[in-house]
Amino acid sequence: MSEDILQRFHGVIPAGGVGTRLWPLSRAAAPKFLHDLTGSGSTLIRATYDRLAPLTGDRIMVVTGQAHRTAVLAQLPELCDENLVLESEPKDSAAAIGLAAAILSQRNPDTIMGSFAADQVIGPVEVFQEAVREAVATAATGKIVTIGIRPTLPSTAFGYIRQSGRLDIDGAPSAMAVAEFVEKPGEDLARKYLASGDYLWNAGMFVAPVGLMLRHLAASEPELYVGLMEIAAAWDTPVRDEVMARIWPDLPKTAIDYAVAEPAAAAGDVAMIPGVFTWDDVGDFAAIGRLNPASESTNITVLGEGARVYADQASGVVVSDTKRVIALIGISDVVVVDTPDALLVTTKDHAQSVKKAVEHLKAAGDVDVL
Numbered sequence: 001m002s003e004d005i006l007q008r009f010h011g012v013i014p015a016g017g018v019g020t021r022l023w024p025l026s027r028a029a030a031p032k033f034l035h036d037l038t039g040s041g042s043t044l045i046r047a048t049y050d051r052l053a054p055l056t057g058d059r060i061m062v063v064t065g066q067a068h069r070t071a072v073l074a075q076l077p078e079l080c081d082e083n084l085v086l087e088s089e090p091k092d093s094a095a096a097i098g099l100a101a102a103i104l105s106q107r108n109p110d111t112i113m114g115s116f117a118a119d120q121v122i123g124p125v126e127v128f129q130e131a132v133r134e135a136v137a138t139a140a141t142g143k144i145v146t147i148g149i150r151p152t153l154p155s156t157a158f159g160y161i162r163q164s165g166r167l168d169i170d171g172a173p174s175a176m177a178v179a180e181f182v183e184k185p186g187e188d189l190a191r192k193y194l195a196s197g198d199y200l201w202n203a204g205m206f207v208a209p210v211g212l213m214l215r216h217l218a219a220s221e222p223e224l225y226v227g228l229m230e231i232a233a234a235w236d237t238p239v240r241d242e243v244m245a246r247i248w249p250d251l252p253k254t255a256i257d258y259a260v261a262e263p264a265a266a267a268g269d270v271a272m273i274p275g276v277f278t279w280d281d282v283g284d285f286a287a288i289g290r291l292n293p294a295s296e297s298t299n300i301t302v303l304g305e306g307a308r309v310y311a312d313q314a315s316g317v318v319v320s321d322t323k324r325v326i327a328l329i330g331i332s333d334v335v336v337v338d339t340p341d342a343l344l345v346t347t348k349d350h351a352q353s354v355k356k357a358v359e360h361l362k363a364a365g366d367v368d369v370l
Contacts, residue, residue, distance in 0.1 A: 005140045008112045011052040012100040015064040015118035020358040021284040024342035033118035039292050045118040046075050063096040094259035102232030105210040112139045114207040127277040134273045135207035137171030143271040144208040144264045148200030149279045154190035159202040178270040181262050216260045227251045284351035285335040289317045342369045
């Protein structure tokens with residue numbers, strides 16, 4: 001692939017979602033992408049930016065909530081105002097990624113954008129970057145490109161992508177055609193997908209010419225498209241805030257998969273690069289246990305500066321945001337998350353159910369801890 005093509009490439013980092021399965025660590029005011037959940041010393045959004053920067057330089061746009069402006073800029077001080085897109089309220093991924101595409105298209109219609117969520121853990125970074133290079137080369141031929149993750153187990157938590165044969169693209173030897181996107185399957189179907197070898201996890205990574213992305217958005221979500229284009233036209237002008245405040249609240253909410261990826265795949269406009277790197281979306285506290293090795297002496301994964309944990313014949317995960325001593329005795333696969341105003345105790349097997357607690361608290365009006 002020529003360097004000219006890579007010069008057209010801009011990264012987009014949608015940083016939304018509260019991460020309710022990581023409550024009470026992740027909250028509306030401090031969502032999971034603002035935390036270091038891997039013990040690396042780097043928050044998830046900082047690590048995402050650093051993975052992209054060798055390919056994009058400073059051509060990176062972040063889309064996040066107005067409430068996170070100060071925290072995001074503290075973690076990404078190199079981000080300039082014109083590349084920080086602030087949502088007054090969450091509108092799902094089609095609006096967030098679509099607005100980024102529209103703004104980038106206004107500035108240069110030849111742009112190839114790559115959207116990568118702020119809350120994913122990926123390694124080795126060099127393998128990821130090579131997959132992105134292949135995705136950019138493929139996108140330059142007029143495709144919306146997704147990076148599919150080779151499944152390691154029959155997960156029911158992810159959507160899948162069905163591949164349908166190799167493409168012959170210069171600079172992208174592993175590019176594959178995409179037959180369809182499929183919804184999260186049940187367990188039996190997930191096992192069949194895994195056994196067939198034709199299905200990869202949909203990690204929500206998209207690389208595409210902005211014009212093609214917007215063309216599919218216009219066809220499937222015309223109201224959303226018109227609103228986003230009006231905001232984009234005003235973006236680099238003095239009336240940005242007024243236009244954003246007038247249009248954004250009434251935009252329809254939908255996911256980029258439904259608005260763009262699925263109809264584009266049906267039209268034969270989607271390709272895929274298989275990702276052979278490790279990938280985790282840190283969906284719950286069991287994931288934190290996977291990503292952070294337990295201490296050999298205690299069998300406990302401990303996160304938190306100055307955490308004070310005593311363990312005897314116990315295993316599991318402890319995340320502490322207090323100086324309180326946490327003693328675990330004779331208990332297996334426990335998850336304890338201790339914060340100044342909320343305490344979570346569950347097990348790794350029930351980690352996905354934490355979201356229910358958040359929904360109950362919200363319904364009961366206990367929003368001060370959310």
